[in-house]
Amino acid sequence: MALINLSAGDGSWPALRAAWRAQCVAAGEDPDLYAQGTFLVLDPLAAAQERRSGVYAVRRDDGQIDVICQVNTTPLPGHPEPVLRVRMVTVSPEIDFGVHEKSRYIDALADLFLGIVELSHDPEMGAQEFKLHLRSPEDFNFFRVASRSLAAVPKFKTVSVHGAWLHVTRA
């Protein structure tokens, strides 16, 4: 498992798009309707070469991508150091439309957060604090509960939900 950068330039982004389209078709779903809001944002970002910003994905050992997201590290008002921000987190159609053991969902979330923590140590993208954007009330409800359990993770100094963001500070 690894969090990898996807880009149009090296072909990894169109490969992901093709793989997820195939997963939608296999599930009997319309690929053009899957995660439209996510792709409206990530398609141009994957085509751009921006410093400290990009599209990232959780890639399993078998090469399959389970989760994608947008990541950027930037200075923010009220923060002494740059903050790593994670947005547009979206799981694969295979996970979305399939019926899986609970462990599959747990692993997808754990691997996403593990990858984010690793990325937060990167010389280019690194930050002591990272934030995950909560796009809907359902996201807020889930991660508000999850934040209590995440607060017990020794690697994290603070975990809290403020507005539409889950805030995590590394220990």
Next chain:
Amino acid sequence: MTSQQKAELRIALQTAFAEAIDTVGLHALKASSLFGSNDVAYKAAHPKRAA
């Protein structure tokens, strides 16, 4: 991070998310915006951005 540190962190994260899912139910996670099939809700909440 060392391989051991990564393995320990992964276990801690798995435990945390397992607790969260056990508390709210798997359906609560599946109703979130992480799932692309819920994008209709996202578009409704952000009509200008998703237009």
